[in-house]
Amino acid sequence: NAGVTQTPKFQVLKTGQSMTLQCAQDMNHNSMYWYRQDPGMGLRLIYYSASEGTTDKGEVPNGYNVSRLNKREFSLRLESAAPSQTSVYFCASSELWQPQHFGDGTRLSIL
């Protein structure tokens, strides 16, 4: 009954470091998404993948890259972390027009 699993749950980085956030879903959904959540700004889409093998930019893609490794897994990479990327990151999956299922988030602080 895992749904969407995100790792790690917490991370502290120094400016300029790189890291990859992992996401896996076990619901056989075609679409997967990465969002960031900042106070007063709801959820903003970073990248999404409508199906295995495809990725598209969302509203705030700068500074991020993604990989749809297979149907289950969708990773988000920060190549050179900046303090402005301090946020809570959520991964989600869904089918077309269907509700999104979210992980519990990764809380990322960049010093």
Next chain:
Amino acid sequence: TQLLEQSPQFLSIQEGENLTVYCNSSSVFSSLQWYRQEPGEGPVLLVTVVTGGEVKKLKRLTFQFGDARKDSSLHITAAQPGDTGLYLCAGVTYTGNQFYFGTGTSLTVIP
């Protein structure tokens, strides 16, 4: 610029009071979803409204989709402390694979 604006941003009320949260946009959506998010967790779907003018009830929660499919409202009757949380609306595009989230309404119900 947020595609969907929610108001109010914060709401603190006494148990038993009624409240309404608004979700407004200049864009038309194929459907609109409402989620609730609790601290440390990802958003969880409450309801999806699909037809312009549609009203859906979920116990003490009433959701309405605007006739023009650009806006929505959430009304809670006799609020309870268990209703405390962050309420998010999300518009679904006609392609079915993009979701635009509102800015969020943080509700606190005081016992």
